[in-house]
Amino acid sequence: MDRPTWAPPEVDLDRPSPARIYDYLLGGSHNFAVDRELADQVLAVAPQIRPTAHANRAFLRRAVEYLAGIGIRQFLDIGSGVPTVGNVHEITQRAAPDARVVYVDIEPVAIAHSRAIVAGNEGVAVLQADARDPDAILADPIVTGMLDLRRPVAVLLVGLLHFIPDEAGPGRIVGRFRDGLPAGSYLTISQVAKPAELTPEQQQVAERYQRANPVALRTYDEIAAFFAGWDLVEPGLVDPADWRPEPGDLVVAADLVPSYAGVAVKR
Numbered sequence: 001m002d003r004p005t006w007a008p009p010e011v012d013l014d015r016p017s018p019a020r021i022y023d024y025l026l027g028g029s030h031n032f033a034v035d036r037e038l039a040d041q042v043l044a045v046a047p048q049i050r051p052t053a054h055a056n057r058a059f060l061r062r063a064v065e066y067l068a069g070i071g072i073r074q075f076l077d078i079g080s081g082v083p084t085v086g087n088v089h090e091i092t093q094r095a096a097p098d099a100r101v102v103y104v105d106i107e108p109v110a111i112a113h114s115r116a117i118v119a120g121n122e123g124v125a126v127l128q129a130d131a132r133d134p135d136a137i138l139a140d141p142i143v144t145g146m147l148d149l150r151r152p153v154a155v156l157l158v159g160l161l162h163f164i165p166d167e168a169g170p171g172r173i174v175g176r177f178r179d180g181l182p183a184g185s186y187l188t189i190s191q192v193a194k195p196a197e198l199t200p201e202q203q204q205v206a207e208r209y210q211r212a213n214p215v216a217l218r219t220y221d222e223i224a225a226f227f228a229g230w231d232l233v234e235p236g237l238v239d240p241a242d243w244r245p246e247p248g249d250l251v252v253a254a255d256l257v258p259s260y261a262g263v264a265v266k267r
Contacts, residue, residue: 002183018163018213019107023082025053030082030113033104042209045199052257056190058249059240059261061086063188066244066263067154068095071128072186074153075101076143076177078131079160082110083117088156089124097123099252102146128241134176152184158261161226162192165216166235174226183266187230190240223260230264231263237262 016038020031024039031039042049064075073096077088080103092099103114104127111128118124125146129137137143147153155177164170174187194217198206209215224237235243240261 006109016213017100017107017109019105019110021213022053022159025050025058027080027263030109038209042068042206046257055239055241055249056159057086057257059190059243060088060156060188061091062244062246062249063261063263064088064091064154064156065095067186067188068099072152072154073099074147074151075099075156076104076137076147076153077101077156077158078104078137078177079111079157080105080114080165081107081159083113087117089118089121093123100122100146102124102143104131105129113240114174117198131157131163134173134180138177138180149180150182152186153181154186154188155181156188158188158190159192161189161223162215162217163213165214170216171226171228172256175217175229176230178266181266185266187227187264188262189223189226189267190259191226192217193223193258194219194262195213195258212258217228220260227262230266232262 015033016035020035021039023029024031024036067075068091074088075088075092080088088103089099089101091102091158097240100123101187103118105111106128108128111126114126116209118126125142127137127140127142131137138149143149157174161170161174164173174189178185178187192215221238227237237260240248240259243261243263
């Protein structure tokens with residue numbers, strides 16, 4: 001296919017990307033045919049995937065609004081993805097113009113568009129980095145130049161940890177962010193859980209997705225373990241749609257695509 005003008009030259013147009021698939025599910029335009037093809041195969045057997053993606057995005061909005069409302073002014077969004085409506089800096093700076101945000105992603109398309117969107121916004125920075133190396137992220141001049149790590153920071157790991165396999169040590173990764181930040185910092189996580197069962201057709205599509213983008217589905221207890229050393233705020237670890245829902249928010253049946261989300265504070 002012809003390379004879009006917005007696609008950096010290092011982007012592989014023949015390999016689907018989780019960030020671009022998520023963009024497509026949310027109705028975005030920064031995705032390729034290969035992303036849409038795989039997403040449509042998943043949607044054909046699991047249509048609940050699309051409203052689940054929207055519910056996860058709505059959880060991010062509510063969580064960020066909550067954090068900004070209690071006075072958090074520094075946000076580190078790891079695995080921020082392709083920018084779409086309701087970016088973190090839009091939410092925070094609407095509530096608090098002095099809020100500062102750093103977007104971190106490994107996907108070149110996500111980075112290119114993030115930089116274009118935030119150009120000229122002095123309260124936002126963008127870093128291309130691997131979430132599996134939290135020490136490098138916390139020490140990067142882009143992060144330390146935008147955020148004061150001696151003061152509370154909200155770390156956002158929304159829709160990220162299921163793309164980090166157990167052998168990469170996701171618990172260790174979350175622990176390093178915890179240890180590198182002061183008391184009063186916050187952690188926000190959402191993660192897809194293991195479904196109770198899949199039909200043979202759904203299993204076949206899931207296996208194809210796994211070959212393109214391996215996903216580590218986890219149990220409630222495994223996800224809850226990521227919050228070791230943090231205190232969950234109410235309502236605890238729940239389905240994203242059930243985390244402080246507001247009138248008009250999408251209600252999603254969690255039987256086909258279960259997931260959990262929570263916000264916690266470091267004491």
